[in-house]
Structure formats: structure tokens, C-alpha cells
Amino acid sequence: MTILDRDSLIVSTLIEMYPDACCALFFNNPFELLIATILAAQATDKSVNQITPALFSRYPTPADFLTLSQEELEKEIKTIGLYKNKARHILATCKILVEEHGGDVPANREALEALPGVGRKTANVVLSNAFNIPTIAVDTHVFRVSNRLGLADSKDLWKTEQALMEKVPESLWSQLHHCLIFHGRQVCHARKPACDGCQLALHCKMYLGADGSK
DNA sequence: AACTCGGGGCA
DNA sequence: TGCCCAGAGTT
Incomplete structure (x- = not known):
């Protein structure tokens, strides 16, 4: 499996897990x-x-x-x-x-x-x-989850943004952004992530251990 | 890089 | 009680 296939699998799994992920803020304009x-x-x-x-x-x-x-x-x-x-x-x-x-x-x-x-x-x-101008807004959730999943490997929030944008087609940026946030909030918490039952555990550096030995 | 703002929600 | 929250500005 190439690295590209691995990334694509993770992204498509995330989108399957959170099909309704969207901007959760109320606004009309x-x-x-x-x-x-x-x-x-x-x-x-x-x-x-x-x-x-x-x-x-x-x-x-x-x-x-x-x-x-x-x-x-x-x-x-x-x-x-x-x-x-x-x-x-x-x-x-x-x-x-x-x-x-x-x-x-x-x-x-x-x-x-x-x-x-x-x-x-x-x-x-x-x-x-x-304005429907595609971006990936990197907050603490996006940063933490994409690093754990190996979608980015960086201590710099904006390098993470760049890495995600390079790996994923522009048409999916917004959706991926929202999925990463939902996953970070609901499952992949900073302190005590709910790895039991997480479909992405076997792709997760944190769950497997940083060296992938588990 | 570290510090500050800050009330509410939740365990 | 203690900890965290879809960050940004200042020093």
C-alpha cells in the first residue's frame, strides 16, 4: 500500500464516520x-x-x-x-x-x-x-488528530494546514476539516481519547505507539 | 515562547 | 472541585 492509498483510506473513513459534519455555528451571512x-x-x-x-x-x-x-x-x-x-x-x-x-x-x-x-x-x-473559498482551518483539534493519524507530521499549525491541502483534493478540504474537528471533539480527545471502538485506531500513531510496534 | 483573558459545561 | 473549550493579542 502506498502512502497515498493510506491517506486516502483515512480520509474516506473519516468522511464515512461523520457524513453530516459541517460548520456548527449559526449564521445567515x-x-x-x-x-x-x-x-x-x-x-x-x-x-x-x-x-x-x-x-x-x-x-x-x-x-x-x-x-x-x-x-x-x-x-x-x-x-x-x-x-x-x-x-x-x-x-x-x-x-x-x-x-x-x-x-x-x-x-x-x-x-x-x-x-x-x-x-x-x-x-x-x-x-x-x-465565501466558498476552500481552506483547511487548523485548530487544536485538526492539529492533534491529523498528527495522530499521520496525515501531517509537524509542530507548526500552518505546515499541518499545508500538508493536508496537498494530500486531499480541494473539493474535500472543507468536509475533511469538519470531520477532523468532529472526531477530535467526540472521540480523539487530547487527554483521554476513546480509542476503543475508533475505526481509525489501527492507523493511529498514538494508539499503536509512536514507533508502530504494537 | 509564555502569558492573559473567562464564564459555562461536564465529569 | 478541576479541567477544558472550533484563539488571538501582547510582552
């Missing part, structure tokens, strides 16, 4: 996804989804957010955690969207990463899910 993704940093998608529908219905646009003071926005998002930084970043981002992008969310990486509170991972999520 690029702006809502951008804000929801900023809120989701170090928070759960579930807790973000608990507050965003009502928030977006009252403040649908960047200009609407700018009518809020930072303290008012902090109060709106308090249950998410890290709310002071997030409120500050969101208001600064909305100001830039209004003043420099005509109230729209830019559809390119450079402009997205220039927004306060938006790093590479958030930019990738927006490009992929709101």
Missing part, C-alpha cells in the same frame, strides 16, 4: 459568521449559538453593532467568556468594516486577518464557510 467565529474563540459553538440569533436579529449589520458601547456589548456576550477582549475586537472590527469595506466582510485573507480579533484560523473559517 458572512457578517454573522465573522462575528460568531470571533465569539467562538476558546468557547464552544453551542454556547455561541445560544446568544447569536437574538443578537443578530437586533443588530444585523456592523453599523448596528457600532451603536453599542463596549460595556453594552460585553453584557450581551458575557456568557461566552473572554468577553472583554471579544467585545473590544468586535467593535473595532465593525468600525473597519464600515469605514474601509462599505459595511461588507472582505472576501480575502489579507483583509480578514487585518481585522482585530481575526487570526488565520478565523479567516479560514470565514473564507471557507461564507
